[in-house]
Amino acid sequence: SPEEFLSSLDHYEIAFPIQVDQNGDFLTFDMRRQLKPRPRRSLGSLAYEPSEQQVFYKVSAHRTQFLLNLTLHSNLLAEHFTVEYWKRDGMDWQHDFHEDCHYAGHLQDQYLSSKVAISNCNGLHGVIVADEEEYFIEPLSPGANISTGGEGKGSPHVVYKRSSLQYPHMDAACGVLDEKPWKGRHWWLRTLKPSPLKPSGNHSQRGQLPLKRSVSTERYVETLVVADKMMVGYHGRRDIEQYILAIMNIVAKLFQDSSLGNIVNILVTRLILLTEDQPTLEINHHAGKSLDSFCKWQKSIVNRNGNGNAIPENGIANHDTAVLITRYDICIYKNKPCGTLGLAPVGGMCERERSCSINEDIGLATAFTIAHEIGHTFGMNHDGVGNSCGSRGQETAKLMAAHITMKTNPFVWSTCSRDYITSFLDSGMGLCLNNAPPKQDFVYPTVAPGQAYDADEQCRFQYGVKSRQCKYGEVCSELWCLSKSNRCITNSIPAAEGTICQTNTIEKGWCYKRECVPFGTRPEGVDGAWGSWSSWGECSRTCGGGVSSSVRHCDSPRPTIGGKYCLGERKRYRSCNTDDCPPGSQDFRELQCAEFDNVPFRGKYYTWKTYRGGGVKACSLNCLAEGFNFYTERAAAVVDGTPCRQDSNDICVNGECKHVGCDRVLGSDSKEDKCRVCGGDGSSCETIEGIFNQSLPEGGYEEVIQIPKGSVHIDVRELNLSINYLALRGESGEYFINGRLSIDPPRRFDIAGTTFHYRRSLEEPESLEALGPTNITLFVMVLVRTEPQGIRYKFNAPVSRDGSNQYSWHYTPWTKCSVLCAGGSQIQSVVCRKLSDGSAVSHHFCSPETKLLERQRPCNTEPCPPAWVIGNWSECSRSCNEGVRTRSVFCKRKISATEEKTLDDASCSHPQPKMLEPCNNQTCPPEWVALDWSECTPNCGPGFRHRIVLCKSGDHSATLPTSQCHEASKPPTSMRCNLRRCPPPRWVTGEWGECSAQCGLGQQRRSVQCLAHTGQPSSDCVEALQPPGMQQCETKCESGPTDNPEECKDVNKVAYCPLVLKFKFCSRTYFRQMCCKTCQGH
Structure with a gap:
């Protein structure tokens, strides 16, 4: 009850907070800030105007008037993002962020020395940290029988110091993991092979599209992250969400590295935390069986009607891949711990039941495992397995290495990995990644992971709560930690970026890309740009329509230090050798x-x-x-260049079917006319069609229609179902289909230079179809078994010509020289012309046997005169306030097509173009300037530090009102810090007191207290380890001086002196006098 709670506090005060403006003037007693309805958020807009994000309160308590300056946490999470906690029977509860009532800020006059975190959902709940004191505030329940001091207006709140809590809550310590033998351990392993594509399989979004080029486009991997019960138990509900977010932030950065050769964005759309085992999900040490179970389970929880990244009506977000993080020590082939860290199907991305992975939690380095396993789903093999990466004399293995060693660089991708993912995406297997989400689904932290979790914390993630860092020298390349057995070991994984480091030349630095760089700096990245296209490669075929390709690389310049990879075409194709192959050539x-x-x-x-x-x-x-x-x-x-199908002009390029025109040119729109003449006008043939319905004798073959040589678009079919059979024979009487009273099964027949499709079923009439042209005359026959019901025929037959001398081959005039100097070429093409008027016609009209060869000759072979060769302008040195840009200018002379000579500047007659010019002369707009960070408080546990951010003029000479700077670009004013755990409470003992006996045995005592790290009393010490507060003691008894020792004797009438000595009663005065001799010396 409220009364019991207040009685448990040493001291508290009742306060009546009020809402005020920024000057402290009264506004209302209502604690809830009435905000406008929240609009849908986009990446480039704020949820509210700046004025709607701030609120001010005044609280008077503890002889202090607190003026709270608070700002809304509007960018904490996206609108549709959910964090779900699941019990055995499904989701137990989830975060609900429909109300914007969570604020953070500071005291109005103590920006750097104070911190405030308040929720005003229903009264004020939160903490105020100021003047080295922590004050808690919460509303007083309406039913509390407490005197409020008669304020009368407003809502009463109780305000108390943390030191007033008699029994402060302390979280229980986590368990300790056993040490793992990292030496030679397999880093990532996978043995699952891609399942074969079934002809009728329904593969989600894995269709084939006629992509004509290899194009670099931006991809989006919407990701479901699942943490098992052991993860939640190990990290605790308080820390696990932020811990997983920090890991996925690293994963996202790895996939944005330019070495991948593609732009891939990892977006977390859903986080599921399992607090109990799931009935249909079995997770144990066996990685293979656990992964199989997880892949099926994650598919079962997706909304089946969802498409793309849209949020369906039931609020469940779809995902392209699913990531399971577990605390089990997994093993690929048995249900016992071993060296496996992760497992994923190769090439499973965009396949609902195969785009998934299992990953063992080893601390922040788990990010490398997850990135590696997602790489497998993109079709990547291990470096050195089926490729040259990692081999002797080749580039070293990188993120896709099968084993991690000191030489492994897990921050970048190898060229082999880049080729694998590029081939995977170019083949059309990643179509589910093309849909750009309308907004960012998960807001990653801006703090480097090594700043959020220092080296000691990273060790504890891997080896348990007692581990810490050892061997401090090369932390950026290898993190060494103390194991449970107090040995210094490493898994050869570098410390997280942002971890504090030191070298001989850098006194204080932090880790970046496995290097120790000065703290707070990050080398500037350079975005990549495409180089020139290469010359066209060799044609894939010598005749019949081949393909030649040309490539360009993102190397002018190459993207470096996190710069963006190029977007656009990386490979293009063109047709070549499109002439028909010689007659009789093999398919x-x-x-x-x-x-x-x-x-x-x-x-x-x-x-x-x-x-x-x-x-x-x-x-x-x-x-x-x-x-x-x-x-x-x-x-x-x-x-490349192989026809996709018979009777089709389309050809295969890079394993995909591409459209080809009838002129055998890739991507051409040229079409055949009805005579199958490319680009023709249909005048070279005539259509012959009709219905044969004559009465025929039964029991033999009868002729239906003659199809002349060169006919095209042949279609013969019965009008109705019958027991008669269509047949096909040649001029010499040989039968090709259904001859000699033998009935062939329906199929394709290669006949007369074309393919006939013979179809017959119980539901449809019999038919014969062929594209043509035929190279012999054919006869359609019918095997008559009953009166024919009618046979329809249609084909286009060639128009007879009046002699073959109407058309002939001719050379065209020489083309202009391709260049003015340094060696060019001229070409003389061949055309077919009509002799009567000299007009050019289709090659079909001229005889291929007499076709002339194309001619080529050199021209303009003399060297070119000296000329200035100018490079591209560089980027402007400044974006405003007068920068400069430069370019290269050389005097060169082109000797030939492949040779160029650099000359002195004086050799060029024209004035030299300028190499430097001013740029961006406009005045810089106002911008935010951030001052230094404050110290972190408190010094352990979750803390914050703050800084002042000012709006400055472009030259930083004047401070401007904040309204003149763009609010969206304002740097953060607070950040989390010092997330190491506070030390646990311990037993503290005082000095031993004096012995209770002045002579002989007695007792002595001392104070024993359980104290927290703050020095406050605690009840959370381990009772079994409590030191004793009392122990026995003994004081030596001294005999008094006497002149006659014989006077010390036992009284004769006393017979119990031996018992006095036995039971140690000599220290008592009476018994010592009665038994003086017996007690002497004791």
Whole structure:
């Protein structure tokens, strides 16, 4: 009850807070600040105007008048973000942030020396820290029978010092983990292989789109993070949310490093903390089984109707990948502890049940494990496994290293990792990452993780609460910690960025990218820019339409020190060698399958033919073992330029089907006319169609229609279902389909230079279809078993020509020289012309056997005159207040297409272009200037430090009103600090008192107290360790002086003197007198 609570305080006061303005003038007795309805937040806007974010209160207590200056925590979390606590039967409760009633600030006149944290949801709840005192304030319950002093107005609140608490609450200590053998330990392992793609499988958002280029675009990985029951128990509910946030912040920064070669944003959309085991989720030491269970579980809790990153009606956010963090010491192959740290399916990103990972908690270094495992879901293999990274003489292994050593750099990605993720994204397998979220779903802290958690705290995360840092020299490359057995050990993982360090040249520094740099500094990053396109590569085919590629790299300059990677095209393609292959050439897919005839498959050799069936990817090389009833994928991708399908102009490029025009040019919009002449006008053929419904004799083959040589778009079909069969024969009488009274199964037939599709089913009439053109004359027949119901036919036959001398090949005029000097070239192309009027026509009209070869000759081979070669302007040295920019200017002479010579400036006749010019002469706008941070208070446990931020003129000469600076860019005025734990309470003993007996045995006492680190009494000491407060003591008895020792004797009539000595009663005066001789010397 309120009375019991107040009676437990040594001292308290009743206060009536009021809401005031910034000058301390009265506004209202209502404690709740009435804010406007909160609009939807966007990345570039504030939730409220600055004036709506501040509130002022006046509280009078303890002979002090507190004027509170408070600011709303508006950017603490996003609008739809949830932190959920789950029990066995599902979600138990979650954070609810519908009300904006959480504030932080300071006392009006004590900006640097005071701190205030207040919630005004229902009265004032919070703490005021000022003048080395901590005051708690909370509203007094309406039913409390307490005299309030008769204020009459406002709501009574109780204000008391922390020192007034007789039994201050102290959190229980966490358990201690056993030491782990880090030496030679596997850092990250995975053995799960990608599951094969089923022909009819429904892979979430993994469709194929005709991407024509390799393009660097921004990606967004919406992430679900789950912490198991052991994590919550180990870190405690008070600390786990911020701890996980700090880890995911590091993960996000790792994926934003330019060495990845792509821009990938990690966004946390949902955090689930398990306080009890889940019925359908089994987590133990066995990493493989635990991961399998987690992947299925995380899929089951997603809203099935959600799409992209939209927040569905039930409020459950979707995610692209799921991360499980556990305190189990996991092992990949058994349910016992071992050296595995993480596990994930390779290439599982965007597949709902395979985009997941399990990660063992080892402190802040868990971030490297999570980034590594997410890398696996992007298709990355370990450095050195199937690639050259990490091999002798090659670049060292980096974040995707299978083992971590002193040489491993977990802050950057290897070129192999960059190639893996680029190939994965370019292949269209990461389409679920293209949807840009409308807002940031999780606000990461701006404080470096090493500042939030010092080296000792990082050691405790890994090795238990008694661990601390040892070996201070190279903390930025390796963090050494004391183990449970008091040995100094390391897992070869560097300390977190921001951890305090020291070198011979740097007295005080902090860790950044494994280096110790001066404290508070961070080397400026350089954004990357694209270099020049390379020359076009070799054509993938010698005829029939190949592909050539050109690439450019993000190296002019390369992004460094956190600079952004380039966005845009990184590889482009063009068609080449588009002429028809010579007659009789082998099919290009058949050639590729035949190359595997000499490669053993499962220990045997086979003759491989192209598999034309369904259920396979169009651009993978699937081959059929001739004479055997099986086919297999012999290569994940066919050679660039291979047709995707028969009867199609589209070709495969980089494993994906791309659109090609009829002119065999990649991306071309050229189309065939009805005669299958590319770009033609349809005049070279005529359409022949009709219905054959003559009465025919039963029992044999009868002719339906003759299809001339060169016909295209052939379509023959029965009008109704019947028991008759369509057949196809050639000029010499041989049958290709359904001949010799034998019925073929419906399938594709390669006949007369084209492919016929023969279809027959119980539901649809029989049909024959082919694109053509045919290279022989064909006859459509029917095997008559009953009266025909009618047969429809339609095809386009070539128009007969009056001789072949109407068209011939001709050279075009020479083109202009490609350059004015230093060696160019001229080209003379070949066209087909109509002899009657000399007009150019399609190549189809000229004979390919007489086609002329294209000509090329050199021109303008003399060297170019000297000329100035000018580089690009640099960035302006200042964004305002008169900066300068520079560029390179050289006098050069081009000798040839590949040779260039640098000359003296005097060799160039024209005036030299300027190398330096002023820029950005405009006056700098006002900007925020932050002063030094205050000291951190309190000195242990969660604390804050503050600083003053002023609005200054562009030249910093004048202080301006805050309204003239942009509020959104204002630096933070407070930050968390000194998050190390306070020492536990301990037993304190006083000096021993005097012995109670002046002679012989007695007792002596001393004071024994349980004191907290503040010196206040505590009840949380371990009773079993309480020192004794009393012990026995003995005082030596001295005999008095006497002239006649014989006078000391036992009284004869007393017979119990031996018992007096036995029971130690000699110290008592009476017994010593009666038994003087017996007690003498005792």
